[in-house]
Amino acid sequence: MISSAYFGGVHLLPHPTNTHLRPPRSLTPDLLHSFNTPFELKQVHAHLVKTNTSLSTLPLSRLCSVCALTPSFAYAQRILDRLGKPDITFWNSCLKAFAESDSPSGAILLFYQLRQFDVFPDTFTCSFVLKACAQLSDILNGRIVHGYMEKLGLRSNLFLQNMIVHLYALCGALDDALLMFEKMLQRDVVTWNILINQLVKRGDIEGAFDFFSRMPVRSVRSWTSMIAGYVHCGKPKEAIHLFMKMEEEGLKPNEVTVVAILAACADLGALDLGRRVHDYSNRSGFRKNIHISNTLIDMYVKCGCLEDARKLFDGMEERTIVSWSAMIAGLAMHGQAGEALRLFSNMIQIGMKPNDVTFVGILHACSHMGMIDMGREFFASMTKDYGIIPNIEHYGCMVDLFSRAGLLQEAYEFIMKMPIKSNGVVWGALLGGCRVHKNIEMAEEAIRHLSELDPLNDGYYVVLSNIYAESQRWEDAAKVRKLMREHGVKKTPGWSSISVDGVLHEFVAGDESHPQAEEIFQMWGKLLQKIKLKGYVPKTSVVLLEIDENEKEKFLYRHSEKLALAFGLMKTPSRMPIRILKNLRVCEDCHAAFKLISEIVDREIVVRDRNRFHCFKNGSCTCRDYW
């Protein structure tokens, strides 16, 4: 092993990847292939020039490409001047380097420059320029290159045609991309995949599936694109369905497929499938893939298995900011704010730089635990110490923090002073606080903004109606319902799901369609008797219907999470934790009931809310009733 080398009168710092090489006897043009940093290469080159060593274009083009990567094109330019008339190989090397660098526009400049030298672009030239255009979303120059392709007789080159389709679709010129696609005499699987990916990016999942089903041949990537597309569009069930079909066809999921399907499992809380995919991933040798580990952390967190997530996180050889952020957000979601903050300071200690997402997790942790001053400090520190400009999520967290804690006036002023436009989430957080702290005036102010910002979101009207109902202002509650009807807003039906033996069972309120509905209602009846003895009083004010109290109780007892819990208790062995997922916030009455039930049946009940986790155990919940 050499730590430094001195030869030929030139000091050279060894590049890390070259430390295993023996130092060469003399400084020859070949050396331009053995070193990788512009600094080393420039020194070698300077020496070669000084000793009048003759140089071929090939090593020089290598030198230029590395110089361009810096990008220090000036140096490459000097060599270019010396050469007089460099051939296309030289140009292509430089173009490639620029296209892959942080300043792809250099490639486009070069493309115009090379034509002054009477050099004819070839396939590679076009491909590198097109790559640069794609990076810059520069459709104008892309069209010019396209024109050149026609002139240069490269029009039927499949690679270039695919790049053109990609570029047009990427820049939003979907019609042009489709025209190109139709004009192509031959297409390969990549051509189809490009279109599928771009359609997914535009949110046109149906269009993407249409292409997918028309493909003559599908590769693993085609399947993966489609599966990832469904996850991206919030259709995890379809993603899993497709994944099953892919397995049926005997195709082997790769690392990217695994990431996509794990994200779907995270969305659905499908722990069984998630574990199966985890096992598959390990057997396939994907254990070291950092994307997979990160997604696994998120999957375990969202399936309610915080310990599994933590074990995985602790066992990782390398971690990125995504790993840390996912784990911190996971702890916050599970109400472990203290541990989340400890992890954050560990992260800072080892020199990992937090990003905006990390701070969303941190601020969440603070707001879930009512740590107001801590939250303020982090909010200030994020810009002061880390140069992160708060985005709407961060403002939302802060409003949530103040509102939950009852600092409604401060929350309101905070929104008014925000330097960016507020959104529904921000006012919705204030509205939520108004409900907890029974401030009708402020709630009415919030709803004024919400009916403009997010008029079709039913959740806000429901909260306001609840606030009125809880203060016995029935006419106002009725007015809100009327308002909803007028706006054509319907209450999103609440549903809960529970997975038993790998089968996902879904319940909606008052669900009698389940084959075992009879047994489920009986089970709930038994539980009800027991918790009533423990002091449970039904909280009928959460029922927003104009009916008498007895009827309200009946509605209350058919809430989807109660049905899912009763079913879970029937179908799973004693002591096994029960995991339930709900699409809305867990209802207050169910929350009170679940606490008592966890004690009576001596079971851990984990409920994933639309916001966070509630883990009921021995009569209490990890949210400490602060939610």
Add this chain to the structure above:
DNA sequence: ATAGGGTTAG
């Protein structure tokens, strides 16, 4: 030497 898919918050 040239083309397409992935994770954290909401």
